[in-house]
Amino acid sequence: xxxxxxxxxxxxxxxxISMKRRNPAHEITVFERNRPDDTFGWGVVLSAETLDNxxxxxxxxxAWIREYFAxxxxxxxxxxxxxxxSTGHGFCGIxxxxxxxxxxxxxxxxxxxxxxxxxxxxxxxxxxxxxxVIGADGLNSHSRATFAEVFKPDIDARKCKxxxxxxxxxxxxxxxxxFEETEHGWVWAHAYxxxxxxxxxxxxxxxxxxxxxxxxxxxxEQSIAVCERIxxxxxxxxxxxxxxxxxxxxxxxxxxxxxxxxxxxxxxALLGDASASAHFSxxxxxxxxxxxxxxxxxxxxxxxxxxxxxxxxxxARRTEVLRLQSAARNSLEWFEDVERYLDLDPVQFNYSxxxxxxxxxxxxxRLRDPDWLGGAExxxxxxxxxxxxxxxxxxxxxxxxxxxxxxxxxVVSPMAQYKAVDGCPTDWHFAHYAERAKGGAGxxxxxxxxxxxxxxxxxxxxxxxxxxxxxAWKRLxxxxxxxxxxxxxxxxxxxxxxxxxxLGWQQSDAPLVTGNWPVMAASDVPWSPANQVPKPMDRADxxxxxxxxxxxxxxxxxxxxxxxEIHAAHGYLLSSFITPLTNRRTDxxxxxxENRMRYPLEIFQAVRAAWPAxxxxxxxxSANDWVGDEGVTPAEAVEIARLLQAAGVDICDVSAGQTSVxxxxxxxxxxxxxxxxxxxxxxxxxxxxxxxIYEPDHVNSILLAGRADLVCLARPxxxxxxxxxxxxxxLGDRDVKWPDPYLPGRxxxxxxxxxxxxxxxxx
Ligand SMILES: Cc1cc2nc3c(=O)[nH]c(=O)nc-3n(C[C@H](O)[C@H](O)[C@H](O)COP(=O)(O)OP(=O)(O)OC[C@H]3O[C@@H](n4cnc5c(N)ncnc54)[C@H](O)[C@@H]3O)c2cc1C
Ligand SMILES: Cc1cc2nc3c(=O)[nH]c(=O)nc-3n(C[C@H](O)[C@H](O)[C@H](O)COP(=O)(O)O)c2cc1C
Numbered sequence: 001x002x003x004x005x006x007x008x009x010x011x012x013x014x015x016x017i018s019m020k021r022r023n024p025a026h027e028i029t030v031f032e033r034n035r036p037d038d039t040f041g042w043g044v045v046l047s048a049e050t051l052d053n054x055x056x057x058x059x060x061x062x063a064w065i066r067e068y069f070a071x072x073x074x075x076x077x078x079x080x081x082x083x084x085x086s087t088g089h090g091f092c093g094i095x096x097x098x099x100x101x102x103x104x105x106x107x108x109x110x111x112x113x114x115x116x117x118x119x120x121x122x123x124x125x126x127x128x129x130x131x132x133v134i135g136a137d138g139l140n141s142h143s144r145a146t147f148a149e150v151f152k153p154d155i156d157a158r159k160c161k162x163x164x165x166x167x168x169x170x171x172x173x174x175x176x177x178x179f180e181e182t183e184h185g186w187v188w189a190h191a192y193x194x195x196x197x198x199x200x201x202x203x204x205x206x207x208x209x210x211x212x213x214x215x216x217x218x219x220x221e222q223s224i225a226v227c228e229r230i231x232x233x234x235x236x237x238x239x240x241x242x243x244x245x246x247x248x249x250x251x252x253x254x255x256x257x258x259x260x261x262x263x264x265x266x267x268x269a270l271l272g273d274a275s276a277s278a279h280f281s282x283x284x285x286x287x288x289x290x291x292x293x294x295x296x297x298x299x300x301x302x303x304x305x306x307x308x309x310x311x312x313x314x315x316a317r318r319t320e321v322l323r324l325q326s327a328a329r330n331s332l333e334w335f336e337d338v339e340r341y342l343d344l345d346p347v348q349f350n351y352s353x354x355x356x357x358x359x360x361x362x363x364x365x366r367l368r369d370p371d372w373l374g375g376a377e378x379x380x381x382x383x384x385x386x387x388x389x390x391x392x393x394x395x396x397x398x399x400x401x402x403x404x405x406x407x408x409x410x411v412v413s414p415m416a417q418y419k420a421v422d423g424c425p426t427d428w429h430f431a432h433y434a435e436r437a438k439g440g441a442g443x444x445x446x447x448x449x450x451x452x453x454x455x456x457x458x459x460x461x462x463x464x465x466x467x468x469x470x471x472a473w474k475r476l477x478x479x480x481x482x483x484x485x486x487x488x489x490x491x492x493x494x495x496x497x498x499x500x501x502x503l504g505w506q507q508s509d510a511p512l513v514t515g516n517w518p519v520m521a522a523s524d525v526p527w528s529p530a531n532q533v534p535k536p537m538d539r540a541d542x543x544x545x546x547x548x549x550x551x552x553x554x555x556x557x558x559x560x561x562x563x564x565e566i567h568a569a570h571g572y573l574l575s576s577f578i579t580p581l582t583n584r585r586t587d588x589x590x591x592x593x594e595n596r597m598r599y600p601l602e603i604f605q606a607v608r609a610a611w612p613a614x615x616x617x618x619x620x621x622s623a624n625d626w627v628g629d630e631g632v633t634p635a636e637a638v639e640i641a642r643l644l645q646a647a648g649v650d651i652c653d654v655s656a657g658q659t660s661v662x663x664x665x666x667x668x669x670x671x672x673x674x675x676x677x678x679x680x681x682x683x684x685x686x687x688x689x690x691x692x693i694y695e696p697d698h699v700n701s702i703l704l705a706g707r708a709d710l711v712c713l714a715r716p717x718x719x720x721x722x723x724x725x726x727x728x729x730x731l732g733d734r735d736v737k738w739p740d741p742y743l744p745g746r747x748x749x750x751x752x753x754x755x756x757x758x759x760x761x762x763x
Contacts, residue, residue: 002027002132005136006031006120009100013107015293016110016112017058022300033120036114042243043096044093044096045093064102068098070196073089074175075089077179078234079342088367094194133268134269136272144275152262153260154258155258158254160335162253163251166200172199175192176190176192177189184213185206186206187227188203190204264310275292292317340682345379358701381397385400393700393733408440409703413445414447434476438484439721439725441723444486445488445565447491451548455494458512460503464492470555485737490556493574494572500518520537522577523576527661542589557612578621597643604619604647617650623640623679624665634674641685653690654689670692672691676707677689677706677708680708693713699713
């Protein structure tokens with residue numbers, strides 16, 4: 001095959017080598033615009049695993065690379081003058097220039113022609129003269145631009161500015177992150193040694209800080225001089241150096257995240273950064289480029305045609321690319337938002353940094369550095385007021401709100417059971433909630449319990465509006481208090497535009513087949529075209545419903561519930577005021593956020609006055625309508641939380657969505673937790689996170705990273721009422737209290753877990 005490779009970066013060179021290794025008869029030419037040793041950047045990070053993959057593909061170049069590898073195990077974080085070190089992270093690095101020179105040598109040895117100082121503006125002549133053309137021409141690929149309408153690149157220029165520098169100062173003991181507060185804002189560095197005399201020193205800051213420093217108007221030398229001043233305490237008298245001599249201007253750039261819909265066109269395939277980039281903070285760009293090069297070379301030899309090889313290359317590599325890009329996105333967003341976390345305690349800040357990509361979990365950190373993690377867990381326990389056994393996972397830390405004391409941070413999220421009769425809880429509710437209270441969670445919720453018959457969602461919803469409701473709920477609360485250490489929260493709400501609908505397991509949110517009752521809302525906007533048009537509430541309606549909320553709160557207080565939550569999420573009545581999608585009012589209850597929040601806050605104030613002062617109140621909100629700027633956005637949710645905080649709400653239960661049939665949620669593990677994180681760390685209000693959180697690892701990492709104060713699990717508690725007790729067994733924690741009659745079951749479970757652990761099996 002006659003092959004032209006455009007670009008002699010890691011992707012192009014390694015592809016050429018991999019092809020030639022598979023068939024020496026290939027005639028391969030690599031074209032590069034720069035001179036052989038004229039490369040930007042300093043060191044790149046690879047992992048031991050990547051190197052193993054390379055060794056399997058080409059042992060010769062892998063051995064050469066290995067010879068020049070710098071290894072380090074530690075990550076150091078310098079924040080507020082405190083240097084915290086954790087270990088067990090296992091990185092290796094090599095100079096980018098060194099890597100390219102080794103690959104060039106290997107390519108030449110294999111008979112590949114390398115043509116330098118050859119700028120290729122257009123791949124089309126090569127497509128006509130060669131069997132195969134590889135566009136490995138990097139982030140600003142001309143190959144990609146030439147066929148932009150085919151490849152459909154999505155290029156997202158990220159918010160921070162960075163410059164890739166080097167230094168002779170030694171960072172050979174740890175991959176080091178340094179955060180410095182300057183008169184114009186925070187500036188930070190990612191520093192790592194990659195050869196005995198030189199370390200990479202990437203300087204990064206927000207666009208605002210960059211502009212305030214005037215870096216955009218400085219020459220490269222002036223920029224470097226400022227960076228040297230900022231990091232003077234860490235440079236030991238050494239200079240910072242740039243080797244981006246061939247680049248114009250100050251060499252600061254915004255990282256472009258590249259993803260293309262397609263990676264091939266006719267006989268041209270994109271490879272490396274040209275097809276997909278991964279942010280440098282997870283150090284995977286070169287790994288992606290090298291591994292994709294191997295995969296493409298493989299498929300070109302295993303598949304019957306170019307087309308089939310390209311198809312396989314795209315489908316097989318896309319998943320890996322998306323996986324890495326998702327981790328890279330988490331990581332780069334963490335740095336973009338880092339100013340939100342800089343006030344955290346250095347221990348929590350460090351934990352947050354280490355787990356930022358969500359690839360390193362809590363237990364994974366324990367494997368890497370049990371001492372450091374143990375110290376961090378002890379810090380969390382002490383800060384939570386636990387002085388007894390501080391060597392416990394964060395989920396088992398106590399929590400206090402007003403006079404409410406929770407024994408741990410796990411919450412059984414509210415879940416409608418649709419089993420009530422005329423609003424009255426039945427034996428079903430007693431058995432269901434009693435089981436969950438015995439299951440070890442610190443707090444359990446009862447489902448959204450409605451303030452009036454018309455305020456119910458379905459005919460099966462529970463209420464707080466008739467004397468028999470009070471009797472039934474009180475029986476449950478008394479049992480929970482008598483038999484368990486779990487606390488119990490009542491969620492009260494009004495269905496608004498989503499009322500008079502079918503049971504959860506029927507056609508959820510659809511009107512009843514018969515027996516519908518009239519519904520009301522902020523405005524006459526129906527939930528869907530199939531639902532009733534609600535009556536826009538007038539003043540009398542608003543006062544009546546407010547008094548119903550107060551009467552329900554009073555009933556919950558008489559039942560001795562420990563905490564109250566007002567449901568202002570998921571498109572129900574109060575939510576219909578908050579979201580602009582359903583609030584079209586022109587009075588003082590519509591328009592600005594302050595106006596849209598007015599009625600929910602009036603309800604809160606009235607309920608607060610009726611609820612015992614020593615007991616907390618939470619509000620549940622939808623922090624994202626998932627419809628873009630037309631609805632509530634995560635940024636607006638921060639403002640909502642500020643209003644709640646100012647009004648005296650004790651904790652914000654941060655849910656999302658279910659406010660519009662047009663919503664397009666992005667699901668995933670812990671997918672709503674970022675909203676809780678943002679609200680908590682930007683406003684300081686306590687938060688609960690919820691949504692697809694299902695493993696102890698998730699709960700522990702959310703808590704220790706300071707992304708929420710409590711963690712709610714809903715569906716996991718439908719399949720396992722004893723989720724918390726089981727989590728304790730899995731973590732080997734023996735300090736949880738089991739109900740006395742169940743102790744033999746507890747002992748057996750711990751014994752089995754120990755036996756499985758010694759046999760290497762998972763519990
Ligand atoms: C600041 C920073 C730090 C990074 N740190 C790491 C790290 O630690 N670990 C890691 O794995 N990755 C890292 N990367 C990413 C890594 O550099 C790239 O992902 C990797 O180099 C991709 O390889 P590539 O061959 O696709 O692209 P490149 O390395 O960009 O190579 C493309 C080549 O094509 C040439 N070229 C471009 N246009 C033309 C043209 N028109 N004609 C001829 N030649 C052309 C270029 O000169 C270049 O030599 C970092 C990137 C940055 C920006
Ligand atoms: C069957 C069921 C009923 C629910 N009922 C309520 C409810 O009454 N009030 C409420 O605020 N959320 C309700 N939710 C939402 C949950 O509290 C939770 O926010 C959601 O299920 C996401 O958490 P998960 O991924 O742990 O299930 C319900 C969820 C389920 C599955």
